[in-house]
Amino acid sequence: MSLSLIKSRRSSCLDVNAALYAIGSTGRGRCWHCDRKLPTAEEAIDAGWHVQCVEGERVASIILVCPKCRRKRANAGEEEFLHKLSPPVCNPAQ
Numbered sequence: 001m002s003l004s005l006i007k008s009r010r011s012s013c014l015d016v017n018a019a020l021y022a023i024g025s026t027g028r029g030r031c032w033h034c035d036r037k038l039p040t041a042e043e044a045i046d047a048g049w050h051v052q053c054v055e056g057e058r059v060a061s062i063i064l065v066c067p068k069c070r071r072k073r074a075n076a077g078e079e080e081f082l083h084k085l086s087p088p089v090c091n092p093a094q
Contacts, residue, residue, distance in 0.1 A: 031064055034068065051065075
């Protein structure tokens with residue numbers, strides 16, 4: 001899913017700890033923004049990993065956000081943070 005398809009980001013009534021345990025048990029979770037691997041559920045909870053809902057065009061997804069990316073988002077603001085993550089647009093007219 002590209003960032004351009006994201007309609008909104010919001011924290012919902014998810015049980016973050018339960019979601020971290022469920023995703024962590026698969027051994028496949030990664031931060032949506034920087035691709036950092038999710039540690040064990042206990043480590044993720046202690047470190048401050050977070051779970052968010054992302055509502056797109058057709059489906060809603062649950063994403064993981066590591067503590068480092070959460071701090072970057074809080075410091076930069078949501079819009080600026082997403083802009084920095086977007087790939088550069090190639091303009092063939094230049």
